[in-house]
Amino acid sequence: PDFVYQAWRLFIEGRPLELAAESIGEEHYLSEVLRSIHVGLLCVQENPEYRPNMSYVVLMLGNEDELPRPKQPGFFTERDLIEANSSSSQRKPPSANECSNSVLEAR
Template identity: 75%
Template sequence: MCSGYISPEYANFGLYSLKSDVFGFGVLALEIVSGSRNRGFRHPDHHMNLLGHAWRLFMEGRPLELAAESIAITCYSSEVLRSIHVALLCVQDKPEDRPNMSRAVLMLGNNDSLPQPKHPGFFTERDLLEASYSSRMSKPSSANECSISVLEAR
């Protein structure tokens, strides 16, 4: 699972498009609103990354809970909600569902109704083993934790 700004289509298939940049913009927007990074995000109730957490709150009708306290205090809630909504539109799994960058900027600056976002890419819940390794900021040298021998000629 990718945890940064790389779009699913690029990470999975090496396909890059203008919609790949939009994905990264959406991740960055969620990071700004929440005050948390997507990579290494932790929540006591689940093991989702920031995208999964934002999606979950949005679907439960509690998107403002994503906002960092400093954002919630200093910004209008309607602007915070709109930023979260547009960010979720930008991080949708399929590139054809994402707006292009100029449309995303336009959506942030107007009051037009927004379409319902579809699930984001890379939002699945991490398993406990991966969460344990990422919390120590180290990864095993192999998936099954086998040692790797170095062969040397005689």
């Protein structure tokens, strides 16, 4: 979820290539990375009805047509936005949601 939020935030701020490693230096690779990020954000939109099916994903990755603007991802919460705007020293460590499972078997 943190990576999805970071990708979404950088995308809406117009800086999605900051996700790419600096080693990807050639411009044609950068356009492929940008397109892959864009398609990836389309695949994790909050409403499943807006998500593309796999054949459309393949089509989008294989051509250079204009892509629709992605809507907010499903893993995005307002808490993510608040935490992103606070300094790292003020952040609380994530809480664990632990549970135990018991398997009942007949004798």
